[in-house]
Amino acid sequence: xxxxxxxxxxxxxxxxxxxxxxxxxxxxxxxxxxxxxxxxxxxxxxxxxxxxxxxxxxxxxxxxxxxxxxxxxxxxxxxxxxxxxxxxxxxxxxxxxxxxxxxxxxxxxxxxxxxxxxxxxxxxxxxxxxxxxxxxxxxxxxxxxxxxxxxxxxxxxxxxxxxxxxxxxxxxxxxxxxxxxxxxxxxxxxxxxxxxxxxxxxxxxxxxxxxxxxxxxxxxxxxxxxxxxxxxxxxxxxxxxxxxxxxxxxxxxxxxxxxxxxxxxxxxxxxxxxxxxxxxxxxxxxxxxxxxxxxxxxxxxxxxxxxxxxxxxxxx
Amino acid sequence: xxxxxxxxxxxxxxxxxxxxxxxxxxxxxxxxxxxxxxxxxxxxxxxxxxxxxxxxxxxxxxxxxxxxxxxxxxxxxxxxxxxxxxxxxxxxxxxxxxxxxxxxxxxxxxxxxxxxxxxxxxxxxxxxxxxxxxxxxxxxxxxxxxxxxxxxxxxxxxxxxxxxxxxxxxxxxxxxxxxxxxxxxxxxxxxxxxxxxxxxxxxxxxxxxxxxxxxxxxxxxxxxxxxxxxxxxxxxxxxxxxxxxxxxxxxxxxxxxxxxxxxxxxxxxxxxxxxxxxxxxxxxxxxxxxxxxxxxxxxxxxxxxxxxxxxxxxxx
Numbered sequence: 001x002x003x004x005x006x007x008x009x010x011x012x013x014x015x016x017x018x019x020x021x022x023x024x025x026x027x028x029x030x031x032x033x034x035x036x037x038x039x040x041x042x043x044x045x046x047x048x049x050x051x052x053x054x055x056x057x058x059x060x061x062x063x064x065x066x067x068x069x070x071x072x073x074x075x076x077x078x079x080x081x082x083x084x085x086x087x088x089x090x091x092x093x094x095x096x097x098x099x100x101x102x103x104x105x106x107x108x109x110x111x112x113x114x115x116x117x118x119x120x121x122x123x124x125x126x127x128x129x130x131x132x133x134x135x136x137x138x139x140x141x142x143x144x145x146x147x148x149x150x151x152x153x154x155x156x157x158x159x160x161x162x163x164x165x166x167x168x169x170x171x172x173x174x175x176x177x178x179x180x181x182x183x184x185x186x187x188x189x190x191x192x193x194x195x196x197x198x199x200x201x202x203x204x205x206x207x208x209x210x211x212x213x214x215x216x217x218x219x220x221x222x223x224x225x226x227x228x229x230x231x232x233x234x235x236x237x238x239x240x241x242x243x244x245x246x247x248x249x250x251x252x253x254x255x256x257x258x259x260x261x262x263x264x265x266x267x268x269x270x271x272x273x274x275x276x277x278x279x280x281x282x283x284x285x286x287x288x289x290x291x292x293x294x295x296x297x298x299x300x301x302x303x304x305x306x307x308x309x310x311x312x313x314x315x316x
Numbered sequence: 317x318x319x320x321x322x323x324x325x326x327x328x329x330x331x332x333x334x335x336x337x338x339x340x341x342x343x344x345x346x347x348x349x350x351x352x353x354x355x356x357x358x359x360x361x362x363x364x365x366x367x368x369x370x371x372x373x374x375x376x377x378x379x380x381x382x383x384x385x386x387x388x389x390x391x392x393x394x395x396x397x398x399x400x401x402x403x404x405x406x407x408x409x410x411x412x413x414x415x416x417x418x419x420x421x422x423x424x425x426x427x428x429x430x431x432x433x434x435x436x437x438x439x440x441x442x443x444x445x446x447x448x449x450x451x452x453x454x455x456x457x458x459x460x461x462x463x464x465x466x467x468x469x470x471x472x473x474x475x476x477x478x479x480x481x482x483x484x485x486x487x488x489x490x491x492x493x494x495x496x497x498x499x500x501x502x503x504x505x506x507x508x509x510x511x512x513x514x515x516x517x518x519x520x521x522x523x524x525x526x527x528x529x530x531x532x533x534x535x536x537x538x539x540x541x542x543x544x545x546x547x548x549x550x551x552x553x554x555x556x557x558x559x560x561x562x563x564x565x566x567x568x569x570x571x572x573x574x575x576x577x578x579x580x581x582x583x584x585x586x587x588x589x590x591x592x593x594x595x596x597x598x599x600x601x602x603x604x605x606x607x608x609x610x611x612x613x614x615x616x617x618x619x620x621x622x623x624x625x626x627x628x629x630x631x632x
Contacts, residue, residue: 055403
């Protein structure tokens, strides 16, 4: 149940991959099972992120998936559902649902259809959402991912939002792919209880060294133990070596369309081809891509849900 | 009522501006009145376009606005609602509603969140929508607007869709802002009953000379008579001069954020400040912008719903 004492979201979260049946409806049992595995590896649930194909799902479908993991008994305090949409009604509906369920926070994209919009317009969007949800328990994490949205969350926008809504604006996920920007966010706002999450595990150790709250990592879907392990041990002597190993796994997936590649690894590791399915406009890997990926992962000693990094740590 | 003899959409259509009350709910009476005025000027209703702030509205809001103009007695055959969304459920729901109402066609954006998607993925999106709507009366116009979506509709995608769905794929709105592309679409597909609409009136005469079906023009919201008049008279001797005059009006609006500028002209011309309202992330013009725009329009002899071009034609 929601309480004001809900612990803050911290550490590693994953934008949970959404499994789809052959007819492309969400596979609820697979989703529940995958979420449970992630939690067992100490990875929080940033459901409905970019890597979840969230914008390819309706609000109704997302509400049903959130309800399914709540009914399955998973702790809402470990969930950060993505709620951003181009229209405010959809954002508000999903955010209200998440707040009522006691979710640790919500991750909000800016509206991403119109390009070149003003900071004033973006401020009004976030302010309008916060006012419309109208619940003191709401915690909003800003989602900065300009390579996809083309619409960024500037430092001055964060400053203005923090001033206007100090108890609601809880942090940011920085997926700009630019460490200098993450560093600037940490420097400017990290001390005010504003939680900066790196948008990928490639910046894990650096982010933690500079006071970050954690990482929200796509690859944590398939390498949860390795990434959560390094988050725990980032002050250890071998942190840089383990970071390099994590980066190698990430780079292997990054040669292919990421979502389809991670799903191919899921399908292979669980021996369950349904996991290959993606929704249009995405396309699953073709046979050659899949074989190339799996061969490279084999060469790295990678196993689903148990990456090389975790094994290396266990061997210490 | 829908019939297979519904005349094809032709001529000038306008992405109808959506009026919003102070609380940013759609103003239904103003919407009805504006749609009626456009029809009276022989301008068809491409409701829910980019200039309608369509992506800033929920499916529920769009269904209600479509119902309102149908109940008001406007002819569905003159309507081309925009139905594109990032998720297929929303697209299909609105498209089914439009088809059941007898709309002349629907205009469909590609999904626009993920960037760099493949032609195969876009083909699957359109095919999935057509299959899910599952109605022989469906006519789909493809919406090519890469400056906004960053995702284009290539010639080879059109070819593939036409081959797979010859009775459904009805045409394209080309808002690429590149005459060479419009010319290529006309050359490749214009002869097959595939209707090419220019995305702006700046290409009106050229498009008609090369066999286009018409234009879908934002500025037709505020200059409907001028643009519809030139569409009627594009073979007249004064067509190029009138095209140049239209372009001047367009360029005047184009100095400002277009949607806010057109709404400012509506508010001024109708003496109804409610028309200034836009939804976030857009922002209305500030006082200086508004005064500058209105002064420049005055200098052109522009009047709302009765542009200089229409007057010039009447003076002949």
